[in-house]
Amino acid sequence: MGLEFITRIIRTTAVFALIVALYLTMYYSGKVALGFLIGVAWSLTNLYFIKGMVTELITPNETRKDVAVVLGFIKFPVLYVGGYLIVASGYFSIYSLLAGFSLIFPIALLKVLGRVILRMDVFGFEKKHAEGAH
Amino acid sequence: MDYKFALALSLPLAIGLAAIGSGFGLGRAVGQAMEAIGRQPEAAAKIQVAMIIGSAFIEALTIYALVAFFILMGKIG
Numbered sequence: 001m002g003l004e005f006i007t008r009i010i011r012t013t014a015v016f017a018l019i020v021a022l023y024l025t026m027y028y029s030g031k032v033a034l035g036f037l038i039g040v041a042w043s044l045t046n047l048y049f050i051k052g053m054v055t056e057l058i059t060p061n062e063t064r065k066d067v068a069v070v071l072g073f074i075k076f077p078v079l080y081v082g083g084y085l086i087v088a089s090g091y092f093s094i095y096s097l098l099a100g101f102s103l104i105f106p107i108a109l110l111k112v113l114g115r116v117i118l119r120m121d122v123f124g125f126e127k128k129h130a131e132g133a134h
Numbered sequence: 135m136d137y138k139f140a141l142a143l144s145l146p147l148a149i150g151l152a153a154i155g156s157g158f159g160l161g162r163a164v165g166q167a168m169e170a171i172g173r174q175p176e177a178a179a180k181i182q183v184a185m186i187i188g189s190a191f192i193e194a195l196t197i198y199a200l201v202a203f204f205i206l207m208g209k210i211g
Binding site (some may be wrong): 002003004005009046047050051054055058059061083086087090094097098101102104105108112 | 143163168169171172175178179180181182183185186187189190191193194197200201205
């Protein structure tokens with residue numbers, strides 16, 4: 001399992017967030033659901049930029065520093081200031097934003113846990129290990 | 135000492151500690167990942183996945199501290 005595992009986490013979180021947002025709209029309010037979705041979107045964008053920066057900078061191949069700088073510039077000032085403005089505006093409930101932001105973590109944990117329980121190779125280390133043993 | 139004074143004193147310290155912990159954790163994670171990739175370049179993609187998930191988790195803790203900071207700042211008035 002390579003970098004597509006991150007893409008799958010992002011996709012699963014987005015789909016699950018849409019389903020949860022429907023329930024929130026039904027049982028709480030549209031504002032709570034929107035806050036939740038904004039929290040999820042922020043979190044997914046953040047993970048996407050982390051993925052980009054890690055794959056561009058921490059690699060055995062040649063690094064593309066210009067791409068990494070652009071990603072870093074978008075992530076740190078733009079994304080973080082955007083997050084600050086969303087929190088500081090006070091329009092959305094802080095708890096809905098935090099719930100949305102946190103959604104990706106249980107999903108990532110459950111996906112990894114599912115692979116461990118099903119005895120699937122989580123990050124592709126076991127196969128390598130077994131090959132090395134023989 | 136009223137609670138507002140206590141909050142004003144402890145909030146910057148708390149956010150500073152959170153930033154130090156997060157920076158230390160991320161620094162260690164990146165350092166170890168670089169070392170691991172240097173030792174096994176063919177395992178780079180797998181190390182990157184673990185690194186990305188780990189970074190997201192470490193960063194989230196600081197963001198929680200930051201949000202708690204903003205919430206409590208509102209209570210100082």
